[in-house]
Structures are given as structure tokens and as C-alpha cells.
Amino acid sequence: MFKAFIRKYFKNFTYFYQYLRHRIFVVILLTFLFGAMDGLGLSMFLPLFQIAANKESGEATAAVEDNFLTNFFTSVGIEFSLLNMLILMVAFFSFKGLFYYIKSINDAKVSRYFIVSTRKNLLEKFSRLSFRYFIKSDVGAIQNLMTNEINNLLYAFRDYLIIIQKGVMVIVYMIFAFAMNAEFAILIILGGLLFNFIFQWLYKITMSASRKLVKESNNYQGTIIQLVSNFKYLKATGFVRDYAKRVTGNIESIESVNYRLAKIGSVTGAIREPILIFVVASVILLQVYVRDSALSTIIVSLLFFYRALTNVTDLQAQYNYFLGKVGTMENVASFSKDLDANREVNGKVNYEKLHSSLSFQNVTFAYGDHHIIKGINLDIAKNQTVALVGESGSGKSTMVNILAGLLNTNGGKYYINGESLENLDKYSFQKRVGYISQDTVIFNASIYNNVTLWAEKTPENLKRFEDAIHRAHLATFVGALPDKSDTLLGNNGINLSGGQKQRVSIARELFKEVDILILDEATSALDSETEKIIQENIDALKGQFTIIIIAHRLATVRNADKVVLMSDGQIIGSGDFEELKNSSLKFKKMVQLQEL
Incomplete structure (x- = not known):
């Protein structure tokens, strides 16, 4: 019941606590100690004022009014002399400085820990996200969340850290105010309630604007990704400026929300100090003309009152800034829940290598009511080369996604070495799968790092690298480059031809020491001459790996051990x-159309 109460009324605290645990209480403790030293240091002004007021004939001691401080010093035997009071004041403010330093260092460490653990947590969850969920997701929203929103979350945390610290400081000053004069504590509470009443309507506006800002930022990321990805088409068709206007619309929407948040912040800043001064002036009038209090008591009490009220106003302003990032917190929390809910189901059995075969037994697959694979039975023996052919939409790519363990079947079973994929550790299986598509994956890094995926340059890895580029017929090209394997390939391999990109991709999979090699339209984007060279490279690997090829150009599958013709999700x-050309009229027509 207590936990439910905390989650309901302190949901922001609960959100950060799940990452920080005990660290958040260390922050509170250090802030309390810092505030306590400041309060004690300020309290020393009271005996100093009283000593100064009552001092006669050069005496360093004098009678002082009863209060918690004088009673404490009397009980421990500290004499009320000017020297003693000044020494204690210096000591308290020195300790305040020390705790401020420790608190600041701890704040930096906690902020670092929070953002690092949050990023790592999301990345770990994202790496285990099911491929089926990913392909239906908004890539722009994911990119915005993993970059901009995470940074905004750090700002939200820092704001919340200040809110906690300001709250602790208010409590500390209230304790001192109660000890000095209970009336001042009551005035602090009334002042806080006044501020809360005034700021309440600003909070609602800020939260609404924050949520809208997250939505607009997601849209902006999506349109930018599409602009960059489709730049060639947009430029070639003269539509790039029209599309840029759409992006401009997103930018204007984002900045409109930012402007609205800035205006709210300006209102907060403009009214904060006038309200503060009004309350302070009211307290002075109350103390002087109603309570007839001593001047020294008024001054010290006002110090606590002013400090407390300043922290209240700072807290209110900081809370308003924090609410401007609530949309980010909700977005990150929602994304984290989605990642948990769509986590890839993984088995326990470790996969070492392909010993016997890959086997489909009455496998079906569908997205909702749309059936793509319809009861397929297929056996692929170890080191066999199998080609999947058929018109677009026949289910070839889905078959390959299932074979690679990216998608789970809706019905039937997929066996690897006689073990159901459901029971296998997919990560260990996919480490042994090579994947090459027409959209080659080239990183903005050196040839060595592209092939080895940043493997350390040990003698063993360098030997494996050399072997991989030789088998991919890439060694001559690399050897002719001025920087050899350290040559940077540029963004998306801009410095490479289509054939060279494919060879880098092949070398990468060979370096991994895979035993299943998938080629998804790997040569379809190449010219005939380059395609022939790459095909010769692939044929040279025949019998060394289990090779699965998707191809529209039938010339690339002439030498396959088995050609599987698919149509409407069936074999x-x-x-x-x-054999297939002689037994299938449809395949024969496909061959004739390509003039083979």
C-alpha cells in the first residue's frame, strides 16, 4: 500500500529512483548537511547583533536573549564572546563550503551515472528487440528518442535534482525558522502556498506544450531521415525544395512550441521577485508594528525567511522548467515499456555450428490477417547452395528472415540441426550467419574495421583479415591503396564502386567465420560485368558454406544445388x-524472358 502511494503521488521520484536507488538519498543527505551548515552560520549573526547592541566599556561578552542557539551554547559551556562567535561562524561556513564541494562532485557523479545507465539500459533492451516489432516502428521517432530525447532526459534529471535540493533547503530553513520564531515558519508555509496557487496554472500549460514538443520533434526526425535517404530521387525529380518546405513546417512547429515555453518561463521569472519582496515587506511590517520584536531577532529571522522563500521561488521556477521536459520522460518511459513488451523470445540451447540441416516443417507466417508464408516444407543440407526464386511478393524475403532467425513462425516448426529455433540461443546462432544484401552495409571507417567490425589488431585477427580479403578477391584492390587496410571508405562507402562494396561485405562475413551465408539480391544493383565477377566469387565459396540466395536474375543461380520456385507464399x-526448367512451365518462361 505504501509503495502504491509513493508511485501515485511521487511518480517522478519513483522514475528516477529506479535508476539511482540509494544514490538519490545520498544527494538528499549532502544537501541537508550543506543547508544545516549554512543555517548554523547564519544563526551566529543573532548573538553577534545582541553582543554588539549590549556591549559596554569594551567588554567582549554580554547578556543575550534566550533561544535554541543560546540555550545550546550554554549547555555545552561555550562562552558568548565576540571571538568565540566569530570562530564558530567561520567554522560553520567552512564546513558549508566543504559540503558544497562534496555535494557538487556527487551531483556530477550521479548525473553521469543516471545518463550512462539510462543509455545502456535502452541500448540493451533495443538490442533484444524483436525484428518483427522493429519493422513496424517509426524509425524517426526511435532515432529522436535515442539521441535528442535522451539528452533532454539528462536536463530533466538535473532539473529534478535541483528541485529535490531546493526542497531540502526549504525544510532546513523552516527548521531554523521554527527554532528561532514559529511565526516565521508559518509565514514561510503561507508564502509557499501563495506561490503554488499562482504557479499552478502555468504548470498545466507547460506540460501540454512539453508533450506537443516531443510529438513535433519525432515528426521532424522522421522527415529529416527521409530527406537524407531519398535525396537523390528528390533532387533528380526537382521535388527536393517542395519536400524541404515540409521539413520547414516541422521546424516552425517545434520553434513555436519552444517560444511558448520560453514565454511561460519569462512570466515565471518576471513575477517571482516582486512576489518575494512583497512577502518580505509584509513580514517586516508585521514584526515591527504588530509583534514589536527586537531588531536583531527581526534581521536574523528575515535572513532565514528570505533564504527559505528564495528557495521556494527557485523551486517553483525549476519545477516549471522540469515540467517542460515531462513529455520527454513519458516518451522514454513508454519506449522502454514497448521494448520490454516486444523483447525477443530466446532459447537456452547454445548453437555452435551447422552439423546437419536447416528444415521447415509446415511453416506459416502472417502479419495480422495477411498470410505471407503458407505451409512450407523445405530441407537445406549442410554446405548446400539453395536459390529462392519467384516474382516479387512471393515470400522469398520473409523466408530468408525466418531462416536468419529474425522472424518467428506463426505455425509449424523451423529446425536447425534437428533443434527447434525456439529452443536455441538466437544470438549464438546469428553470430554464425552471414548476410549480404543489395543495400550493402558500409561503415564510415577503415577497410580493416569494415571487414573485422573493429576487432583488435592482434596477429591472429590480422591473419584472418588477410585470408578474408583474399577469398573475397579484394586483396589486389586493398594492396594498391596508399593507406592499404587503413583507408577510410567514407559515408556509406562513397569511395567504393558497387562491386567493391559487395566484396567488402563478403570479406566481412568470411572474417566472422560463418557457416550459413545468405545473399539477398546481392548482385541485383550491379552491372553485368561486375555481377559476373561477384558471382564467380560466390561460386568459389560453394561447398564451403551453406549458401542461401535470393535472386531475380536467374543467371546468378545456374550453379545452385537446388532452385526453389515460390509463388504466393508457397513452394x-x-x-x-x-531439372526445374524441365519440370516447371512457369520457371521455363522466366528463363526464356531473361534470354538464358
């Missing part, structure tokens, strides 16, 4: 190239 024929 309608299979055999080697010549």
Missing part, C-alpha cells in the same frame, strides 16, 4: 536449374 517447384 511450387524445386530441383537443380535444368
Whole structure:
């Protein structure tokens, strides 16, 4: 019941606590100690004022009024002399400085820990996200969340840290105010309630604007990604400026919300000090003309009152800034929940290598009511080369995604070495899968790092690298470069031809020491001459790996051990190239159309 109460009424505290645990209480303790030293240091002004007021004939001691401080010093035997009071004041403010230093260092460490643990937590969850969920997701929203929103979350945390600290300081000063004069504590509470009443309407506006800002930022990221990805088409068709206007619309929407938040912040800053001075002036009038209090008591009490009220106003302003980032917190929390809910189901059995075969038994797959794979049975033996052919939409790519362990079947079973994929540790299986598509993956890094994926340059890895580029027929090209394997390939391999990109991709998979090699339209984007060279590279690997090829150009599958003809999510024929051509009229027509 207590936990439910905390989650309901302190949901922001609960959100940060799940990452920080005991660290958040250390922040509170250090802030309290810092505030306590400041309060004690300020309290020393009271005996100093009283000593100064009552001092006669050069005497350093004098009678002082009863209060918690004088009673404490009397009980511990400290004499009320000017020297003693000054020494204690210096000591308290020195300790305040010390605790401020420790608190500041701890704040920096806690902020670092929070953002690092948050990023790592999301990245770990994202790496285990099911591929099925990912392909239906908004990539722009994900990118915005993993970059901009995470940074905004750090700002939100820092704001909340200040809110906690300001709250602790208010409590400390209230304690001192109660000890000095209970009336001042009551005035502090009344002042806080006044501020809360005034600021309440600002909070609602700020939260609404914050949520809208997150939505607009997600839209902006999506349109920017599409602008960059489709720049060539937009430029070639003269539509790039029209599309840029759409992006401009997103920018204007974002800045409109930012301007609204800035205006709210300006209102907060403008009214804060006038209200503060009004309350302070009211307290002075109350103390002088109603309570007839001593001047020294009024001054020290006002110090506590002013400090407390300043922290209240700072807290209110900081809370308003924090609310401007509530949309980010909600977005990150929602994304984290989605990652948990769509976590890839993984088995326990470790996969070492392919010993026997890959086997589909009555496998079906569908997105909702749309059935893509319809009861397929297929066996792929170890080191066999199998080609999947058929018109677009026949289910080839989905078949490959299932074979690679990216998608789980809706019905039937997929066996690897006689073990169901459901029971296998997919990560260990996919480490042994090589994947090459027409959209080659080239990182903005050196050739060595592109092939080895940043493996350390040990003698063993360098030997494996050399072996991989030789088998991919890339060694001559690399050897002719001025920087050899350290040559940077540029963004998306801009310094490479299409054939060279494919060879880098092949070398990468060979370096990994895979035993299953998937080629998804790997040569479809190449010219005929380059395609022939890459095809020769692939043929040279035949018998060394289990190779699965998707191809529209049938010339690339002539040498396959088995050609599987697909249509409407079903296998309608299979055999080697010549067998299938003789047994399937549809495949024969496909061959004739390509003039093979």
C-alpha cells in the first residue's frame, strides 16, 4: 500500500529512483548537511547583533536573549564572546563550503551515472528487440528518442535534482525558522502556498506544450531521415525544395512550441521577485508594528525567511522548467515499456555450428490477417547452395528472415540441426550467419574495421583479415591503396564502386567465420560485368558454406544445388536449374524472358 502511494503521488521520484536507488538519498543527505551548515552560520549573526547592541566599556561578552542557539551554547559551556562567535561562524561556513564541494562532485557523479545507465539500459533492451516489432516502428521517432530525447532526459534529471535540493533547503530553513520564531515558519508555509496557487496554472500549460514538443520533434526526425535517404530521387525529380518546405513546417512547429515555453518561463521569472519582496515587506511590517520584536531577532529571522522563500521561488521556477521536459520522460518511459513488451523470445540451447540441416516443417507466417508464408516444407543440407526464386511478393524475403532467425513462425516448426529455433540461443546462432544484401552495409571507417567490425589488431585477427580479403578477391584492390587496410571508405562507402562494396561485405562475413551465408539480391544493383565477377566469387565459396540466395536474375543461380520456385507464399517447384526448367512451365518462361 505504501509503495502504491509513493508511485501515485511521487511518480517522478519513483522514475528516477529506479535508476539511482540509494544514490538519490545520498544527494538528499549532502544537501541537508550543506543547508544545516549554512543555517548554523547564519544563526551566529543573532548573538553577534545582541553582543554588539549590549556591549559596554569594551567588554567582549554580554547578556543575550534566550533561544535554541543560546540555550545550546550554554549547555555545552561555550562562552558568548565576540571571538568565540566569530570562530564558530567561520567554522560553520567552512564546513558549508566543504559540503558544497562534496555535494557538487556527487551531483556530477550521479548525473553521469543516471545518463550512462539510462543509455545502456535502452541500448540493451533495443538490442533484444524483436525484428518483427522493429519493422513496424517509426524509425524517426526511435532515432529522436535515442539521441535528442535522451539528452533532454539528462536536463530533466538535473532539473529534478535541483528541485529535490531546493526542497531540502526549504525544510532546513523552516527548521531554523521554527527554532528561532514559529511565526516565521508559518509565514514561510503561507508564502509557499501563495506561490503554488499562482504557479499552478502555468504548470498545466507547460506540460501540454512539453508533450506537443516531443510529438513535433519525432515528426521532424522522421522527415529529416527521409530527406537524407531519398535525396537523390528528390533532387533528380526537382521535388527536393517542395519536400524541404515540409521539413520547414516541422521546424516552425517545434520553434513555436519552444517560444511558448520560453514565454511561460519569462512570466515565471518576471513575477517571482516582486512576489518575494512583497512577502518580505509584509513580514517586516508585521514584526515591527504588530509583534514589536527586537531588531536583531527581526534581521536574523528575515535572513532565514528570505533564504527559505528564495528557495521556494527557485523551486517553483525549476519545477516549471522540469515540467517542460515531462513529455520527454513519458516518451522514454513508454519506449522502454514497448521494448520490454516486444523483447525477443530466446532459447537456452547454445548453437555452435551447422552439423546437419536447416528444415521447415509446415511453416506459416502472417502479419495480422495477411498470410505471407503458407505451409512450407523445405530441407537445406549442410554446405548446400539453395536459390529462392519467384516474382516479387512471393515470400522469398520473409523466408530468408525466418531462416536468419529474425522472424518467428506463426505455425509449424523451423529446425536447425534437428533443434527447434525456439529452443536455441538466437544470438549464438546469428553470430554464425552471414548476410549480404543489395543495400550493402558500409561503415564510415577503415577497410580493416569494415571487414573485422573493429576487432583488435592482434596477429591472429590480422591473419584472418588477410585470408578474408583474399577469398573475397579484394586483396589486389586493398594492396594498391596508399593507406592499404587503413583507408577510410567514407559515408556509406562513397569511395567504393558497387562491386567493391559487395566484396567488402563478403570479406566481412568470411572474417566472422560463418557457416550459413545468405545473399539477398546481392548482385541485383550491379552491372553485368561486375555481377559476373561477384558471382564467380560466390561460386568459389560453394561447398564451403551453406549458401542461401535470393535472386531475380536467374543467371546468378545456374550453379545452385537446388532452385526453389515460390509463388504466393508457397513452394511450387524445386530441383537443380535444368531439372526445374524441365519440370516447371512457369520457371521455363522466366528463363526464356531473361534470354538464358
